[in-house]
Amino acid sequence: MxxxxxxxxxxxxxxxxxxxxxxxxxxxxxxxxxxxxxxxxxxxxxxxxxxxxxxxxxxxxxxxxxxxxxxxxxxxxxxxxxxxxxxxxxxxxxxxxxxxxxxxxxxxxxxxxxxxxxxxxxxxxxxxxxxxxxxxxxxxxxxxxxxxxxxxxxxxxxxxxxxxxxxxxxxxxxxxxxxxxxxxxxxxxxxxxxxxxxxxxxxxxxxxxxxxxxxxxxxxxxxxxxxxxxxxxxxxxxxxxxxxxxxxxxxxxxxxxxxxxxxxxxxxxxxxxxxxxxxxxxxxxxxxxxxxxxxxxxxxxxxxxxxxxxxxxxxxxxDIPLAVSDPATPQPLPRPLRGELRLENVHYRHPQGADAILRGIDLTVPPGTTLALVGATGSGKSTLVSLLTRLDDPTDGRVTLDGTDLRDLTLDTLRSAVTCAFDDPVLFSGTVRHNVALGLPDGTRDDESVHAALRLAHADGFVAALPEGLDTRIGEEGTGLSGGQRQRLALARAVLPGPAVLVLDNALSALDVHTEREVEAALRTVLGQVTTVLVAHRPATLRLADRVALIADGRVAATGTHDELMATHAAYRDLLESPVTAPTETNGTPRHGTARKVQAR
Structure with a gap:
């Protein structure tokens, strides 16, 4: 019975x-x-x-x-x-x-x-x-x-x-x-x-x-x-x-x-x-x-x-258990939130995989600085950034935000502080306004902030040219928009909530050279205000970062500025100059001023 x-x-x-x-x-x-x-x-x-x-x-x-x-x-x-x-x-x-x-x-x-x-x-x-x-x-x-x-x-x-x-x-x-x-x-x-x-x-x-x-x-x-x-x-x-x-x-x-x-x-x-x-x-x-x-x-x-x-x-x-869920006793984020990210001996293995994807990652990203991740396909970059918003949890080690383990935060709390834009921008059937303001709670969406985010992503021009502007309905997965337009809307969506940590996973890869320069120029203002982790291969984008971490075989192989790694690390130089990852434009402007250090521990 x-x-x-x-x-x-x-x-x-x-x-x-x-x-x-x-x-x-x-x-x-x-x-x-x-x-x-x-x-x-x-x-x-x-x-x-x-x-x-x-x-x-x-x-x-x-x-x-x-x-x-x-x-x-x-x-x-x-x-x-x-x-x-x-x-x-x-x-x-x-x-x-x-x-x-x-x-x-x-x-x-x-x-x-x-x-x-x-x-x-x-x-x-x-x-x-x-x-x-x-x-x-x-x-x-x-x-x-x-x-x-x-x-x-x-x-x-x-x-x-x-x-x-x-x-x-x-x-x-x-x-x-x-x-x-x-x-x-x-x-x-x-x-x-x-x-x-x-x-x-x-x-x-x-x-x-x-x-x-x-x-x-x-x-x-x-x-x-x-x-x-x-x-x-x-x-x-x-x-x-x-x-x-x-x-x-x-x-x-x-x-x-x-x-x-x-x-x-x-x-x-x-x-x-x-x-x-x-x-x-x-x-x-x-x-x-x-x-x-x-x-x-x-x-x-x-x-x-x-x-x-x-x-x-x-x-x-x-019956599949929730590997990523809210803790029984959630901890609040410290106020004011500084935005320091730390990855401490982080390992990750896919549940169905035999080999570890990440092996002992140790990184510290001080508040308000930008860390770029560079590596060959399959090196573990996207897996690493997925841990920052708890799309997955590390199988060993921990990721902290201002000293608090991400697993001790509710998912809503974490994702209000950390937002992402991915290389494959997903848009939903609905209006432009709905897609850009997706990360905001209902009742807190106003057109002024939406327009500001669109200007930052250099998407305001093509949105204004749409038949109904913000109220234009876009098709499923952004049908009718170019790859660059979809990516700019996804970038605007990521910056709109005003996060403490911004994660950009190849979020500029579909932009043409001219648009990329304009977006990068606008991003300089934002990157000085938030902690940013970005995955990129274009030198102009990498120069936006205070430090660059080279990921190889699931480990941190080297860290430094883009220019330092180009001068001293052959594997980094070969990776950027290889046919697979060769950029279409290399005349980015280096950031000036003293960069706060991103330490490889």
Whole structure:
């Protein structure tokens, strides 16, 4: 029993508890309609063996009225069941979706590196729909139909124990077939749902990357891959249908066989005087009534198997522990916030990875200074900056802000103090204003500060030229904007909240030389006011930094100013001059004045 209560569908029952009385009412209404339907054959037996057999017309109106009343009660209760079940079922779907979405939002960035968006989408939408449909319809009728079969056998036993035994013998193989097919069906249903998620991923990736596919001439190949996946899904669905058909055939044929056997034995017994005609007619009516619960048992069990597979997939994601979460006893940030960052013996290993990505990183970034990170692809730069906002947590060591371990801060507190702009700027379907002010709480957004951030990112010119300015709606992922325009909006979004720490992960990589110079000139003012960590390879951008840290194989290989490293470190010089990272422009202006030191500890 304990194992059953830990089953995936059983765990979903918690979402029905707020509306438990509605579910109880729906079950009661369905049960009442079933009992009303089963009582009607009993009245039929009384009618045949009473007034009709004895030609007693006095009892006829009462029996007919009772028959009509039972029919009306059955119809009313069926309608009531549908009305009562809507509220708990829709509450279940809405809440389960919200909880899954919230959980996915709180999972670390490493989770998203090995889970496709299509699989998450299918679990959030189609799987939850399957679960809701099961509890709204199939779960109630599965219980009621089993109860109807048991009650029907009870009525038959009351009419004639032998007739009940005849029907029971034909129903037992149906129970065995249901158990046999259910396990197979659940396996195939799970496979179909996984394939559906993969198909969704292919569609989503193809739509998002349509320009790349067209440019590379890969659309035909993508169509072939999609077609192959669709055909594989079709094959799995056909196996589902074959199993369902076999179960339906069993659930349909055996009850029909039971009715034939009942008519044969009952007809013989009536002819020989062992049964009355009323008992025979009532028994046939009960057996016929039981046929519908028996017929539907096949697809109800199939639906339960599909819902169980969907619930398994749902809890597969919900049960992933939150590696990055708020502490039990959060600490406040010191006021005033200075913005000193320290990385102390930081190590990081991907949960599914064998090798460490970061190995003993020790860096200190004094308040108001800028540290640039430089390294070859795969050296660990982006992983390092992801730790600064707790997109992931270090597997060893710690990162502190003004002496406070980042893991001792709530995520809201940390991310109000540290903001990021990434090399792949993500924009959302909505207005320009909404995208730029995304990092501000509702009610604190004003156009003046938005315009100031746009001016800093040199995005005010093209935004003003848009048809509706700040109110212009941009497409999903910034469709219709150039890469440089998207990157400037993302940069404006990062600087708008006025953070103590600004993280720029190749945030200027998509800008042309002229725009980059203008943005860098504007950034000089900002960089003197906040602590900044930036990932870059262009010398002009690197000269914005007080110090540069060369990251190699997950370690700090060297630190110094850009000019110092160019003069003294061959690996740094080779990296910037290599064809992969060679900048398009090298005439940046060095920063003047005494730079505060970024120490490599």
């Amino acid at each position: 304990k194992g059953a209560r830990n089953g995936p569908l059983w765990r979903c029952l918690r979402y029905l508890r707020p509306h438990g009385w509605f579910m109880a009412g729906a079950f009661g209404a369905a049960l009442g309609s079933m009992l009303a339907g089963l009582a009607m054959p009993v009245i039929l037996q009384r009618l045949i063996d009473g007034p009709l057999a004895r030609q007693d017309m006095g009892a006829l109106p009462g029996l007919i009225a009772g028959f009509a009343l039972l029919g009306a009660v059955e119809a009313v209760l069926l309608g009531a069941r549908r009305l009562l079940v809507v509220r708990p079922a829709t509450h279940l779907e809405t809440t389960m979706r919200a909880h899954l979405f919230q959980h996915v939002q709180r999972l670390p960035a490493s989770f998203h590196s090995h889970w496709s968006s299509g699989q998450l989408l299918s679990r959030t939408v189609s799987d939850v729909t399957e679960i809701g449909r099961f509890f709204a319809f199939s779960a109630v009728y599965l219980l009621v139909n089993v109860a109807a079969l048991v009650a029907g056998l009870g009525v038959l036993a009351w009419l004639s124990p032998v007739l009940a035994l005849v029907v029971l013998v034909t129903y037992l193989p149906m129970v065995a077939a249901t158990v046999f097919f259910e396990h197979r069906f659940r396996t195939v249903a799970r496979s179909a749902q996984e394939q559906s998620g993969d198909l969704t991923t292919t569609v989503e990736e193809s739509v998002a990357g349509i320009r790349v596919l067209k440019a590379l001439g890969r659309c035909p190949e993508t169509v072939r891959r999609f077609t192959a996946q669709a055909r594989a899904l079709r094959g799995t669905e056909l196996r589902k249908i074959s199993l369902t058909a076999a179960l339906w055939w069993t659930a349909t044929a055996l009850p029909e066989l039971g009715i034939v056997a009942l008519m044969g034995y009952g007809g013989y017994s009536t002819a020989t005087g062992h049964l009355t005609l009323g008992v025979l007619m009532a028994a046939i009516t009960v057996a016929t009534y039981m046929r519908w619960p028996a017929d539907t048992l096949g697809w109800l069990v199939a639906d339960a198997s599909t819902a169980a597979a969907a619930a398994t997939r749902y809890w597969q994601v919900r």
